[in-house]
Amino acid sequence: MSDTFTLGDSTFSSRLIIGTGKYRSYDEMKAAHAASGAEMVTVAVNRVPLDGKTESFLDHLDPKMKILPNTAGCYDADHAIRTARLAREALDTPWIKLEVIGDQITLLPDNEQTLAAAKVLVGEGFIVLPYFTDDLIMAKKLLDAGCPAVMPLAAPIGSGMGVQNPSNLRIMREQLPDATIIVDAGVGVPSDAAIAMELGADAILMNTAIAESRDPAAMATAMKLAVQAGRLAYLSGRMPKRLYASASSPLEGAIK
Amino acid sequence: MISVVINGEAREVPEGVRLDHLLELFSLPAKRVAVEVNKTVVRKVDWPVIKVSDGDRIEVVHFVGGG
Numbered sequence: 001m002s003d004t005f006t007l008g009d010s011t012f013s014s015r016l017i018i019g020t021g022k023y024r025s026y027d028e029m030k031a032a033h034a035a036s037g038a039e040m041v042t043v044a045v046n047r048v049p050l051d052g053k054t055e056s057f058l059d060h061l062d063p064k065m066k067i068l069p070n071t072a073g074c075y076d077a078d079h080a081i082r083t084a085r086l087a088r089e090a091l092d093t094p095w096i097k098l099e100v101i102g103d104q105i106t107l108l109p110d111n112e113q114t115l116a117a118a119k120v121l122v123g124e125g126f127i128v129l130p131y132f133t134d135d136l137i138m139a140k141k142l143l144d145a146g147c148p149a150v151m152p153l154a155a156p157i158g159s160g161m162g163v164q165n166p167s168n169l170r171i172m173r174e175q176l177p178d179a180t181i182i183v184d185a186g187v188g189v190p191s192d193a194a195i196a197m198e199l200g201a202d203a204i205l206m207n208t209a210i211a212e213s214r215d216p217a218a219m220a221t222a223m224k225l226a227v228q229a230g231r232l233a234y235l236s237g238r239m240p241k242r243l244y245a246s247a248s249s250p251l252e253g254a255i256k
Numbered sequence: 257m258i259s260v261v262i263n264g265e266a267r268e269v270p271e272g273v274r275l276d277h278l279l280e281l282f283s284l285p286a287k288r289v290a291v292e293v294n295k296t297v298v299r300k301v302d303w304p305v306i307k308v309s310d311g312d313r314i315e316v317v318h319f320v321g322g323g
Contacts, residue, residue, distance in 0.1 A: 019323030029321070044322025045290075047263040047315065052283040057320050072322050085297045086317050090290035157323065185323075207323030 003231065005180060005202050007148050008095070008127040010066060014039045015197070016227045017068070017182065019207025023216065026060045032216035033062060037224045040066040042097055042205065044073070045083050045090075068129070070097040075110070077117035084121050096121060097151070097184075097205075098130040107157040111138045115145065122146035131184050134168040136175055143179055150179060151205060154196055155186025158208040162192040166199055173200030190219075190226030197230025198238065258310035271310075275303035279316065289318045 004011045018038045023029035033041060041061060048054055061067065069087035074080040077100060084096040098117055102110035109132045121128045122145055130142050134152040142150050152172060155161035163169065164186065172181060183196040184205040193204050204227055213219035257268040262282065269278060275298060279286055291298050292315040298306055308314070 020321040021323045023321065042323055043319040045317050046320040046322075048284050048289060048318045050263055050265055050267075050282055050284075054283075054285055054318070056285065056288060057318070058288055067319075069319065070322055082292065082295060082297075083317075086290040086292055086315070087319075089297050089299065090288050090317065090319070205323075 003235070007129070007180060012039050012203070014224070014227075015203040015231055016193075016224055017042070017203055017205040018210060018220070018223075019205070020057070020061065021207050022211035024211075028216050029211070030060060030062070032210050032220040033065065035217040035224070036210070036220035038065070040068050042068045042070050042207070044070055045087050066095070067091060067093065068095050068097050069093065071099045071117075072101075074100050075102070075113075076100065077113040077120070080113070080117040081120050084117075084126060085124075088126070094125055095127045096129065098128050109133050109153070111135060114138075115141055118142055118145045118147055129182065134165045134172065136168070136172050139172055139176060139179065139181075143176070148180060149182050149202070150176075151182045151184035153185040154183050154192065155188075157185045159186060160188030160209055160212075161186055162188050163195045163199070166195065169196065169199045169201065187223075190222040193223055193226040194230035194233070197227055198233045200234050201230075203227075258308070260308055260310070260312045260314055262314045263316060269308060273308050275306045275308065275314075278308055278314070279303070284316055285318065289316055291316050 004013050014037045016038045017040045018036050019042045071080040071083040080100045100110045100113040101107050111132050114130050114132050118128050118130050128147045129149050130147050131151045139150045154163040180202045182203045183201040187193050187206045187209050210216050210219045258271050294313055
């Protein structure tokens with residue numbers, strides 16, 4: 001069965017996109033990446049230390065993985081735009097996970113600045129994947145601006161709180177049936193990933209839930225399976241919820 | 257010598273130094289990095305011709321783990 005999704009000029013078989021942060025070692029990261037089946041990983045743009053102790057982080061990534069640089073740590077559109085341009089220059093890639101943060105405590109997105117940055121970057125030829133708050137109207141604006149997908153959060157970054165906004169994600173799916181929706185941030189355990197996929201997300205982006213687990217490779221496998229299970233469930237169509245019971249066995253013909 | 261700020265740190269560098277030599281001065285890698293001078297990206301092909309000026313604010317970035 002072929003159940004792929006497309007972003008820009010790339011088609012993905014795996015609906016799990018994972019991060020590269022917070023791993024205890026490169027070996028753990030590589031094992032988790034391999035186990036996850038992910039075809040795209042996120043990386044952050046950061047100052048090169050001036051102490052000469054530089055190593056190339058990218059050498060630790062499977063060369064088959066598509067690299068998605070992010071604009072983490074940016075608090076306004078201008079910083080995010082500069083970071084995206086630097087990422088494109090360094091990696092020769094038009095792909096960017098656009099992240100403009102509004103506040104250090106919650107790391108919640110600044111949707112207004114995100115939209116402003118998205119418009120500029122799309123105009124410059126970037127493939128912009130914007131992280132934003134789960135707002136349908138903002139999703140429409142980001143899509144209208146030319147983003148090939150939107151990436152609503154399920155809960156704050158690194159919180160592991162799970163899907164806090166199932167109704168908003170469901171509304172976004174129903175109202176934007178043709179949009180590519182990637183749930184980004186908030187997943188803590190595989191059941192969270194399955195829930196997001198059951199709600200109709202096209203893919204999930206996660207980092208901490210795998211990296212901070214005791215056994216990242218095993219958790220990556222669990223996440224892969226959960227994303228697949230949730231996707232299959234969404235495609236299969238769930239039964240209706242009922243307030244009262246509905247017998248599975250025939251009531252007629254039971255002995256008296 | 258002239259004063260510049262590289263990655264947020266004040267440094268003295270020889271007058272007339274060009275960007276490619278600046279990276280060498282600080283033993284910075286040239287592969288898969290990007291350089292910005294006063295908030296504008298300088299393409300790698302231009303590093304050998306762009307002279308650093310007194311007061312320039314230079315950012316040299318690479319990639320690290322992130323989500």
